Amino acid sequence: MSAALLPVRVARKAPEAEDICRLELVSAGGAPLPPFSAGAHIDVHLPGGLVRQYSLCNNPAEAGRYVLGVLREPASRGGSVAVHAHLNEGDELLISAPRNLFPLAEGASSHLLLAGGIGLTPLLAMAETLAARGEPFALHVAARHAGRVAFRERLQQGPLAPHTQLHLDDGPPAQRLDLPALLATPAAGQHLYVCGPAGFIAAVLDTARVQGWPEAQLHCEHFGAAPAAPGAAAERPFELRLARSQRVVMVSAQQTAAQALNAAGIFVPTSCEQGICGTCLTRVLEGECEHRDQYLEPEEQAANDQFLPCCSRARSAALVLDL
Numbered sequence: 052m053s054a055a056l057l058p059v060r061v062a063r064k065a066p067e068a069e070d071i072c073r074l075e076l077v078s079a080g081g082a083p084l085p086p087f088s089a090g091a092h093i094d095v096h097l098p099g100g101l102v103r104q105y106s107l108c109n110n111p112a113e114a115g116r117y118v119l120g121v122l123r124e125p126a127s128r129g130g131s132v133a134v135h136a137h138l139n140e141g142d143e144l145l146i147s148a149p150r151n152l153f154p155l156a157e158g159a160s161s162h163l164l165l166a167g168g169i170g171l172t173p174l175l176a177m178a179e180t181l182a183a184r185g186e187p188f189a190l191h192v193a194a195r196h197a198g199r200v201a202f203r204e205r206l207q208q209g210p211l212a213p214h215t216q217l218h219l220d221d222g223p224p225a226q227r228l229d230l231p232a233l234l235a236t237p238a239a240g241q242h243l244y245v246c247g248p249a250g251f252i253a254a255v256l257d258t259a260r261v262q263g264w265p266e267a268q269l270h271c272e273h274f275g276a277a278p279a280a281p282g283a284a285a286e287r288p289f290e291l292r293l294a295r296s297q298r299v300v301m302v303s304a305q306q307t308a309a310q311a312l313n314a315a316g317i318f319v320p321t322s323c324e325q326g327i328c329g330t331c332l333t334r335v336l337e338g339e340c341e342h343r344d345q346y347l348e349p350e351e352q353a354a355n356d357q358f359l360p361c362c363s364r365a366r367s368a369a370l371v372l373d374l
Contacts, residue, residue, distance in 0.1 A: 056096070056145040057084070059117070064140050067120055068201040071169060072135055074105075074119040079143050087111055087149035089180040090173045090244075090272070094147035094322050095119075098137050103130035104323050106173035106246075106272075107149060108202070111180055117146075120201050122169040147322075152329070152346075153246070153272040155180065160240030162188040163233075165255050167247020171201055173272055174246055175211075182210040193218040193228045193251065230258040237264045246272045273327055273345040290369035293317070294336055308360035308370075317374060319360055326362035333360055338370035 058079035067073040078084055092106045109118035124131045138144075153173055155162065162181055164174040171192055181188040190211065194200045196219055206215045218228035234243070234255075243264060245255040252271050259269055291300040291308060302311040309331055312319050322330040326344030334357050341364040342352040351357065358370070 055147060057082075057148060059084075059144055059146050061138060061140050061142045061144065062116065064138065068203070069198040070123040071199070071201045072121055072123075073201075074121060074134070074138070076117045076119070076144070076146065077115060084115060084117060085148045086114070087117075087176075088151050089155055089176040090153035091149040091151040091176070092153075092173070093117065093119075093149050094328075096145040097130060097133040099133055101130050101133055102322055102324075103134075104328055106153075106176070108172035108175040109179075110183075111176055112183060117149075120169060120172045153244070153270065155244075156242040156268075156270065158240070159242040159268075160187070161238060161242075162186065163241060163243045164188060164190040165233075165243070165245045165247075166190070166192045167245075167251030168194055168199065169201065170245070170247025170251065170272075172246075174244060175202055175205065177244060178211050178214065182214065188214055190215045191218060191228065191233065192216070193247070194220070196221045230255060231262065234259045234262045234264065237262065237268065240268075242268045242270060244270045249273060287364075289365040289367070291374075292337075292369055292371045293374040294371055295374055302364070307362060308358075308364065312360060312374075319374075321361050324361045326359045329359070331359050331361045332357055334373035336371040336373055338368075339366040340364075340370065341366045 059076040060079045061074060062077045063075040065073050087107050089111050092104050094102050095105055096102050105119040105121060107117050108120050109116065121131055121134045123135045155177055164177055166174045174190060178188065178190045192200060192206065192215065200217060205211060218226060243259055245252050252273060256269055256271060288301060288303050291302060291312065293300065300311050300315045302308050309319050309321050319331050319333065322328045326346055329346040335355065340355055340358040342358060343362045344359040346359060
């Protein structure tokens with residue numbers, strides 16, 4: 052077992068909302084769990100060899116447990132089905148230590164948190180942290196209907212209630228999420244955080260940019276990779292030329308670059324396999340990448356000196372990698 056993996060036990064599994072369950076994980080061997088900060092997530096090694104990322108949604112001030120909210124996805128690649136159908140209280144799992152790619156901004160004058168559906172989970176930990184610090188914030192939660200709102204008791208009772216507003220698709224028009232109005236005239240130093248389905252994130256960020264929000268004040272986390280744009284690059288084989296080992300690896304139209312490398316005996320660590328977590332980030336020395344990830348910033352993609360082989364491909368006939 053890798054020293055980086057932590058053995059945990061499912062102390063509690065319970066329905067949280069329609070198609071959403073709550074998992075509470077505790078140490079399997081009694082060792083303390085590492086602390087985490089708001090916005091952090093863990094890799095969960097599920098039955099069947101699957102590895103999925105889930106945000107920690109309990110208060111980071113808590114010790115001794117990690118709480119997850121997991122949506123059963125109709126188009127699941129197996130992860131959400133494994134959690135909902137096959138994982139039981141008392142089961143033991145391996146997880147990674149928490150890591151945070153979606154932290155709260157330091158020195159912000161205020162914080163605006165926008166959650167779409169299960170995208171609420173990292174924002175809950177943020178809201179708990181901000182409430183404890185006494186920092187100004189507002190949390191807006193959009194959902195199809197009341198039955199799909201997870202953690203409603205935490206949202207509507209206690210310290211989060213004065214800061215939280217629900218927006219339900221089937222509710223009165225007056226309470227629906229009006230992004231142009233909500234994001235108009237950003238305050239100096241105000242930071243915006245958004246998490247949820249790709250379409251929700253895109254709508255929020257596009258509206259914020261039109262309304263003049265500085266890019267440095269916009270923060271997002273994706274729960275799934277956005278669908279790749281159709282094009283010849285997605286269907287075309289290409290070469291990977293490895294500068295250090297002087298090897299050439301062919302990537303077929305049906306393979307990812309990471310799969311081709313691993314099949315050739317060249318280990319590239321992967322985790323999400325969707326271009327979200329950055330685990331497999333690899334340096335590119337030559338060639339033009341077809342970026343299909345949600346991890347690199349646009350300027351990092353434009354620099355064309357790194358790519359994520361779990362999902363990205365080549366526009367050129369070959370990529371030269373620092374491997």
